Amino acid sequence: MLLDRLAETWTAVAATRSRNAKRDLLAATLADAGPDDLEIAVSYLGGALRQRRTGLGWRGLAELPEPAATPILTLLEVDAAFELMAGLSGPGSSTRRTAVAAELFGQATAREQAFLRGLVLGDLRQGAMDALVQEGLAKAYAVDPAVLRRAAMLLSSTTEAARLLVREGRDALAAVGPTVGTGVQPMLAASAPDPSSALAKVGSPAYADVKLDGIRVQVHRLGDEVRIFSRSLDDITERLPEVVEAVRELPARELVLDGEVLALRQDGRPEAFQLIAAQAATQAAVTQVAAADQSAQLGTQVPESLALRAFFFDLLYLDGRSLLEAPLRDRIAELERQLPAELRVERALVDTADELAAFFDAAVARGFEGVVVKAPDAGYAAGRRQASWVKVKPRHTFDLLVTGVEWGYGRRQGWLSNIHLAARDERTGEPVMLGKTFKGMTDELLRWQTEHFSSIATERTDHVVTVEPTTVVEIACDGLQVSTRYPGGVALRFARVLRYRPDKTAAEADTLADVKRLLGPPVEAPDETS
DNA sequence: ACCAGTTGACC
DNA sequence: ATTTTGT
DNA sequence: ACAAAATGGTCAACTGGT
Numbered sequence: 283m284l285l286d287r288l289a290e291t292w293t294a295v296a297a298t299r300s301r302n303a304k305r306d307l308l309a310a311t312l313a314d315a316g317p318d319d320l321e322i323a324v325s326y327l328g329g330a331l332r333q334r335r336t337g338l339g340w341r342g343l344a345e346l347p348e349p350a351a352t353p354i355l356t357l358l359e360v361d362a363a364f365e366l367m368a369g370l371s372g373p374g375s376s377t378r379r380t381a382v383a384a385e386l387f388g389q390a391t392a393r394e395q396a397f398l399r400g401l402v403l404g405d406l407r408q409g410a411m412d413a414l415v416q417e418g419l420a421k422a423y424a425v426d427p428a429v430l431r432r433a434a435m436l437l438s439s440t441t442e443a444a445r446l447l448v449r450e451g452r453d454a455l456a457a458v459g460p461t462v463g464t465g466v467q468p469m470l471a472a473s474a475p476d477p478s479s480a481l482a483k484v485g486s487p488a489y490a491d492v493k494l495d496g497i498r499v500q501v502h503r504l505g506d507e508v509r510i511f512s513r514s515l516d517d518i519t520e521r522l523p524e525v526v527e528a529v530r531e532l533p534a535r536e537l538v539l540d541g542e543v544l545a546l547r548q549d550g551r552p553e554a555f556q557l558i559a560a561q562a563a564t565q566a567a568v569t570q571v572a573a574a575d576q577s578a579q580l581g582t583q584v585p586e587s588l589a590l591r592a593f594f595f596d597l598l599y600l601d602g603r604s605l606l607e608a609p610l611r612d613r614i615a616e617l618e619r620q621l622p623a624e625l626r627v628e629r630a631l632v633d634t635a636d637e638l639a640a641f642f643d644a645a646v647a648r649g650f651e652g653v654v655v656k657a658p659d660a661g662y663a664a665g666r667r668q669a670s671w672v673k674v675k676p677r678h679t680f681d682l683l684v685t686g687v688e689w690g691y692g693r694r695q696g697w698l699s700n701i702h703l704a705a706r707d708e709r710t711g712e713p714v715m716l717g718k719t720f721k722g723m724t725d726e727l728l729r730w731q732t733e734h735f736s737s738i739a740t741e742r743t744d745h746v747v748t749v750e751p752t753t754v755v756e757i758a759c760d761g762l763q764v765s766t767r768y769p770g771g772v773a774l775r776f777a778r779v780l781r782y783r784p785d786k787t788a789a790e791a792d793t794l795a796d797v798k799r800l801l802g803p804p805v806e807a808p809d810e811t812s
Numbered sequence: 813a814c815c816a817g818t819t820g821a822c823c
Numbered sequence: 824a825t826t827t828t829g830t
Numbered sequence: 831a832c833a834a835a836a837t838g839g840t841c842a843a844c845t846g847g848t
Contacts, residue, residue: 301830301833337844339819376818376845409829413833473825497822514821556840559822563842667832693828693835700837720837721826760823760824763839773839775823776824 283319285360285390286353287311288326289397295327296408304410308418315357317448322357324444326397328415329406332361332441333368334516337379338402347388349395360386360398407692416440425452433458435467435664436606438515460604462504462536465515467665469540469596471654471673477642478635480655480672488655489610490641491595491629493673495555495651496544497562499592503529503537520566525592534620536601540662541594541627551649553588556763561588595627595654598662610670611658631658646676677758678800680705680792681783683713684753687735688745690720690728697728698735698747703757703777705770708793713751714770716797721778722758730782754786755779762800770794772801 291311295304308327315323325332363386367379387395400406416434420427425447433455434443447455460466474480481488498513499522508526510519519526525543543562545553552558564587597617598605605613617626628645632638642653652675660670682703690699700720704713723731734753741748758780765773 299829335820337819341818371844373845407835409834411834495823512822516821555823560841563822563840565843669831688837691836694837718838719825721824723836724827758825765839767839775839777838778825 283315283323283357284353285355285357285394285397287314288323288357289353289391289393291327292397292400292406292408293393295410299409301410301414304408304414305417305421308410308415309421312415312419313422319357320448321441321445322361324415324419325441326357326401327410327418328412328440329401329404329408329410330412331364331401333364336364336367336402337370337376338367338383340403342380342383343387343399343402346395346399347384349387349392350389351391353391353394355386355389355394412440416443419444419447423447423452425455429456432664436460436464438465438467460538460599460606462502462538462599463507463509465500465502465511466538466598466606467515468498468500468513469663469665469671470667471671472667472669474655474672474674475677477638477653477655477674480653480674481632481635481638483669483672484655484657487631487633487658488638489614489629489658490632490638491627491654491656492645492650493652493654493675494542494544494593494627495552496542496558499525499541499543500598501525501529501537501539501541501592501594503532503534503539505535506530518562521562521564522590522592523566524590528592528625532620532625534601536599537597537620538599539592539594539617539621540596540598541592543590543592545588545590554764557588558590561590592625593627594621594625595629596662606662606664609659609661610656613662642674651675675760678761679756679758679780680797681754681786681790682716682757683751683788683791684735684749684755685713685715685751686746686748687731688718689747694720694728696732698732699723699728701731701755701779702746703755703774704751705794705797706788706791708795711789714794715768716770716772717768717774717777719757719774719777719779721776723779727779727782752788754783754788754791756781756783762797770798772798 291307294307298304312323322332363382367382370379390398416431417427420430430443434440436458437443443455474483500511502509508529509517510522510525512518522543544558547553594617597613600616605616630641632641645653652673654671654673657670663670682705684701685704686702687698688700690697700718702715702718704715707714735747735749738750738752739747740750757777759774760776762772763775765771
């Protein structure tokens with residue numbers, strides 16, 4: 283199949299808002315793809331290359347060669363080119379990658395170049411992604427969409443489901459079960475603003491799990507072989523040797539566990555997410571030892587490595603038996619039989635909103651992120667964000683100044699969208715930037731912002747309109763994080779707009795000191811000798 | 813030996 | 824990650 | 831009820847250049 287066929291489909295899919303029409307367009311193209319093309323077509327129409335990383339990004343695509351006049355590229359050729367780029371590493375690889383990319387894009391027509399660009403950047407904007415491609419594929423092959431979706435979730439991707447479907451047929455799809463060693467799409471949680479609405483969504487009684495702010499992991503064990511997958515099903519086994527060891531010591535031979543990895547301090551409170559994530563992103567212990575040796579010789583400091591531990595909250599597979607369809611209460615019972623308490627997330631079974639609120643308050647007081655409220659009867663809905671799991675986190679609010687706004691893209695084109703947020707410096711009164719947000723804005727608010735901020739603009743560039751720092755906006759966030767980018771040394775985490783405060787003047791906005799109170803009482807500064 | 817820019821992954 | 828919009 | 835888009839911040843790895 284020619285790449286042009288997918289580029290054409292992409293244009294057509296983007297042109298309609300009807301999901302059914304999108305599905306039919308996708309189905310027509312997928313029905314025409316041969317067995318060798320199907321996986322690539324499924325992946326590309328879903329907006330993704332088959333390679334997880336190619337080393338190409340927006341910078342690498344900044345200058346493209348003249349487009350070709352006629353389409354000649356085949357899917358196999360394109361996939362091979364990206365495969366080549368993905369495999370390049372070491373000195374000279376960057377130059378080589380640029381050359382390969384230039385050759386590929388030089389053979390592409392203008393429309394194909396735009397399509398490829400969207401694939402590389404994950405920026406297709408056609409109003410259809412993985413889920414709609416599944417529907418299209420199901421229609422093209424006349425299989426039950428629910429069967430296809432389930433297979434995709436259990437096989438880790440729609441591409442894998444497509445491969446199985448085209449090679450082994452419909453029956454093989456229906457027979458798919460969870461397999462030790464193949465990542466299952468993790469179940470996600472909906473969210474609620476407070477404990478009582480969470481309980482209202484889930485129903486009672488409900489389980490309340492302490493929500494840990496770390497790295498989501500799915501751990502597979504088959505005998506001595508242990509594999510750890512991240513939320514996106516990346517294999518991160520090499521980065522978490524302590525977790526491998528802990529799981530190897532369990533009595534069960536075959537396991538698929540769902541949990542969170544983090545580090546606790548001496549006092550039992552969790553380390554900051556930033557430290558945990560940094561540790562988890564660091565390659566194998568061998569490298570760390572080497573780095574420590576090296577820095578010892580140089581007399582420099584290497585940050586002390588954190589002891590990462592896994593805390594599990596679900597069990598999906600045990601010794602030949604899938605537990606995906608089993609109700610949570612049964613999965614929990616089995617989890618408690620198989621794992622010692624030190625490896626489990628703390629949880630309670632609650633009946634009332636008051637009990638839940640007390641559990642939530644206690645968890646937050648101990649430094650944890652919040653709670654996840656779960657329906658005892660629900661099965662494990664792989665890959666879905668259902669009301670059977672609902673997370674709740676404390677919400678903090680500040681009144682901040684808007685110092686600038688950025689022009690939006692895509693459906694926000696032509697509107698001033700992303701706003702720059704600042705607190706007042708308590709001494710000088712000058713705004714200190716703490717981050718940006720585009721969240722919480724309705725279309726109506728976007729219209730208002732565009733008009734309002736245009737009227738108080740002091741400076742304009744291509745992307746950013748600087749404004750007089752007089753507008754006060756009420757912002758919600760999950761907390762603060764240490765920042766080297768922003769001058770106050772902190773940035774807002776998950777900031778979103780609640781409402782504008784036309785009733786407040788700039789002088790009434792919160793100060794940097796007000797915001798920093800969220801960090802808790804200031805820590806004794808260690809003696810800094812250099 | 814170190815720095816800066818880019819990419820990719822986590823939340 | 825969160826939120827809004829549209830089917 | 832679900833899917834998609836729009837865009838946030840941080841960190842480590844990697845590469846090329848000084």
